[in-house]
Amino acid sequence: MHHALTRALAAGMLALAAGGASAADKIKVGFMLPYSGTYAALGAAIENGFKLYVAEQGGKLGGREIEYFKVDDESNPAKASENANRLIKRDQVDVLIGTVHSGVAMALAKAAKGSDTTLIVTNAGADAITGPMCGPGIFRTSFSNWQPGYAMGPVAAAKGHKTAVTITWKYAAGEEQIGGFREGFEKAGGKVVKELTLPFPNVEFQSLLTEIAALKPDMVFAFFAGGGAVKFVQDYHASGLQKSIPLYGTGFLTDGTLPAQGEAAQGLLTTLHYADGLDTPRDNAFRADYRKAYNMQPDVYAVQGYDAAQLMQVGLQAVQGDIANKTAFRDAMRGATIDSPRGKFTLSPSGNPVQDLYLRQVAGQENKVVDVAVRQLADPARGCKL
Numbered sequence: 114m115h116h117a118l119t120r121a122l123a124a125g126m127l128a129l130a131a132g133g134a135s136a137a138d139k140i141k142v143g144f145m146l147p148y149s150g151t152y153a154a155l156g157a158a159i160e161n162g163f164k165l166y167v168a169e170q171g172g173k174l175g176g177r178e179i180e181y182f183k184v185d186d187e188s189n190p191a192k193a194s195e196n197a198n199r200l201i202k203r204d205q206v207d208v209l210i211g212t213v214h215s216g217v218a219m220a221l222a223k224a225a226k227g228s229d230t231t232l233i234v235t236n237a238g239a240d241a242i243t244g245p246m247c248g249p250g251i252f253r254t255s256f257s258n259w260q261p262g263y264a265m266g267p268v269a270a271a272k273g274h275k276t277a278v279t280i281t282w283k284y285a286a287g288e289e290q291i292g293g294f295r296e297g298f299e300k301a302g303g304k305v306v307k308e309l310t311l312p313f314p315n316v317e318f319q320s321l322l323t324e325i326a327a328l329k330p331d332m333v334f335a336f337f338a339g340g341g342a343v344k345f346v347q348d349y350h351a352s353g354l355q356k357s358i359p360l361y362g363t364g365f366l367t368d369g370t371l372p373a374q375g376e377a378a379q380g381l382l383t384t385l386h387y388a389d390g391l392d393t394p395r396d397n398a399f400r401a402d403y404r405k406a407y408n409m410q411p412d413v414y415a416v417q418g419y420d421a422a423q424l425m426q427v428g429l430q431a432v433q434g435d436i437a438n439k440t441a442f443r444d445a446m447r448g449a450t451i452d453s454p455r456g457k458f459t460l461s462p463s464g465n466p467v468q469d470l471y472l473r474q475v476a477g478q479e480n481k482v483v484d485v486a487v488r489q490l491a492d493p494a495r496g497c498k499l
Contacts, residue, residue: 138177139177139178139179139180140174140175140177140178140179140180140207140208140429140434140436141180141182141204141205141206141207141208142163142179142180142181142182142206142207142208142210142425143181143182143183143184143200143201143204143206143208143209143210143211144156144159144160144163144181144182144183144184144210144211145184145186145196145197145200145209145210145211145212145217145221146159146160146183146184146185146186146210146211146212146213146235147185147186147187147188147212147213147214148183148185149185149187150187150188151188151339151340152188152213152214154369155213155236155414156185156212156213158411158412158414158415158418159210159213159235159236159414159415159417159418159421160183160418161403161406161407161411161415161418162403162411162414162415162416162417162418162419162420162421162422163210163235163418163419163421163422164422165402165403165406165407165415165419165422166419166420166422166423166426167179167422168406169402170426174422174425174426174429175425175426175428175429175430175432175433175434175436176429176433176434177429177434177436182200182204182206184196184199184200186211186212186214186217186221188212188213188214188217189214189217190214190216190217190219190220193216193217193219193220193221193224194220194223194224196217197209197220197221197224197225198224201224201225201228201230202228206230207230207231207436208230208231208232208233208425208436209221209225209230209231209232209233210233210235210418210421211232211234211235212234212235212236212237213235213236213237213414214237215237215238215239215242215258215285215286216285217237218234218236218237218239218242219237219239219241219242219246221234222234222242222246222248222251223246225248225250225251226246226248226250226251229250229439230250231250231252231439231442231443232250232251232252233252233253233254233421233424233425234251234252234253234254234255235253235254235255235414235417235418235421236255236414236417237255238255238256238257238258238260238286238289238290239257239258239285239286239289240257240258240259240289240492240495241496242257243257243461243463243464243465243492243494243497244257244463244494244495244496244497245495245496245497245498247463247464247494247497247498247499248499249440249443249499250439250443251464252424252446252447252460252464253464253465253466254417254418254420254421254424254451254466255386255417255466256385256386256465256466256468257289257465257492258285258286258289258290258292258293259289259290259292259293259296259492259493260293260386260468260470260490260492261290261293261363261364261365261383261384261385261386261470262289262290262291262292262293262294262295262296262297262336262363262384263293263294263296263297263470263487263490264293264297264384264470264472264486264487264490265294265297265298265334265361265362265363265383265384265486266293266294266295266296266297266298266299266300266301266303267297267298267300267301267486267487268361268382268384268472268486269298269301269303269332269334269361270298270301270302270303271301272332273331274303274331274332275302275303275304275331276303276304276305276306276330276331276332277294277298277303277304277305277306277330277331277332277333277334278305278306278307278308278309278325278328278330278332278333278334279291279294279295279305279307279308279309279333279334279335279336280308280309280310280318280321280325280333280334280335280336280345281309281310281335281336281337282310282311282312282313282314282315282336282337282341283310283311283312283313284313286336286338287310287313287336287337290336290363291308291334291336294334294363295308298334306328306330307324307328307330309321309324309325314340314341316340316341316344316345318344318345318348318349319348322348322349322352322354325354325358326352326354326358329357329358330358331358332358332359332360332361333349333354333358333359333360333361334361334362335349335360335361335362335366336362336363336365336366337362337365337366338365338366338368338370339369339370342362342365342366342367342370342374343370343373343374345366346360346366346367346370346374346377346378346381347374347377349377350376350377350378351377359382360381361381361382361383362381362383363383363384363385364383364384364385364386364387364388364413364473364480365383365385366381366383367381367383367473367475367480368385368412368413368480369412371475371477371478371479371480372478378475379475379476379477380474380475380476381474381475382472382473382474382483383472383473383475383480384470384471384472384473384486385413385470385471385473385480386413386455386466386468386469386470386471387412387413387416387454387455387471388471388473388480388481388482389473389479389480389481389482390479390481390482391454391455391456391471391482393454393456395452395453395454396454396455399411399416399419399454400454403415411454413455416453416454416455419453419454420451420453420454420455420458423451423452423453424446424449424451425446427445427446427449427451428442428443428445428446428449429442430445431444431445432445446460447460447462447464448460451466453468455468455469456468456469458489459489461491461492461494462494462497462499463492463494463497463499465491465492465494467489467490467491468489468490469485469487469488469489469490470485470486470487470490471483471484471485471486472484472485472486
């Protein structure tokens with residue numbers, strides 16, 4: 114017994130001296146997600162998706178067990194630095210997973226960069242995260258705001274629309290998604306004649322709908338999400354504008370909102386990196402497994418969480434579980450091809466998915482895939498210096 118113990122201690126000392134982690138050490142993953150408030154369901158879906166993939170791998174990634182640490186970021190940018198540091202400094206996590214709100218994610222990216230902690234962004238689309246704030250340890254498994262907006266441009270032009278009015282809240286996510294649409298539409302020969310905004314989270318649309326009626330554009334392109342998306346789609350429908358001026362948007366206009374929007378949303382076309390009815394073996398298996406595990410349908414947020422775990426697995430397999438080998442771990446992740454339920458994607462040099470953007474149409478309670486709007490669309494990553 115004594116000799117065995119001595120040998121074990123000696124082996125432990127050697128492992129420490131080599132700076133390597135023994136296989137018995139768990140890899141620490143820190144979830145910084147909204148677990149309360151408006152976006153609580155999105156935070157839960159991301160965590161569920163991540164844990165589903167880990168469960169499919171027998172509870173390990175790269176042969177190492179995972180230990181989870183959680184912080185509710187409350188979608189509050191004012192608390193973001195403090196919350197990030199709880200995971201980075203107190204819990205000393207190896208990898209950060211988060212978050213939904215772009216303002217919180219920007220602070221999280223700054224803290225991750227400052228401490229050289231690997232971060233996988235699982236929703237927030239702020240262009241800056243894989244633009245000016247990009248870094249060797251910063252990755253995203255969701256989208257940049259520019260991507261779904263841009264993808265609708267060529268689709269709208271192909272439908273013969275020459276003029277468009279855009280409408281959104283006056284904040285970064287809205288401005289960036291509208292900016293993407295404007296770029297895609299104008300490149301395809303269209304013209305945005307007016308950009309309408311209202312303060313976030315205001316939902317008093319009446320005067321803006323009156324303005325749209327007076328401007329008579331060929332189409333309207335909107336970015337709203339959650340409760341605002343429900344109200345806007347209902348108000349647009351009630352105004353009767355839809356008969357002469359079709360409404361389009363990014364997928365957030367109709368994702369998670371269809372039960373509340375009801376009849377008003379039927380037939381709407383949107384662009385997003387996931388859709389219902391993809392009907393691929395990969396997506397069908399994922400949807401069945403998710404339903405079995407959580408007794409609910411997965412959504413785009415669950416996919417983004419699932420793919421964060423897939424991305425980690427690629428990195429950890431490349432270093433045989435030795436996450437201390439940061440450079441090789443990150444290089445493998447950046448060079449990965451992820452077999453996602455959404456369809457295969459790679460990562461751009463700035464760490465953002467290069468992915469298919471789907472054209473979807475609302476039918477009943479689903480955003481059914483109609484077509485691929487743009488294949489393997491890469492964000493321009495303006496301002497990224499790596």
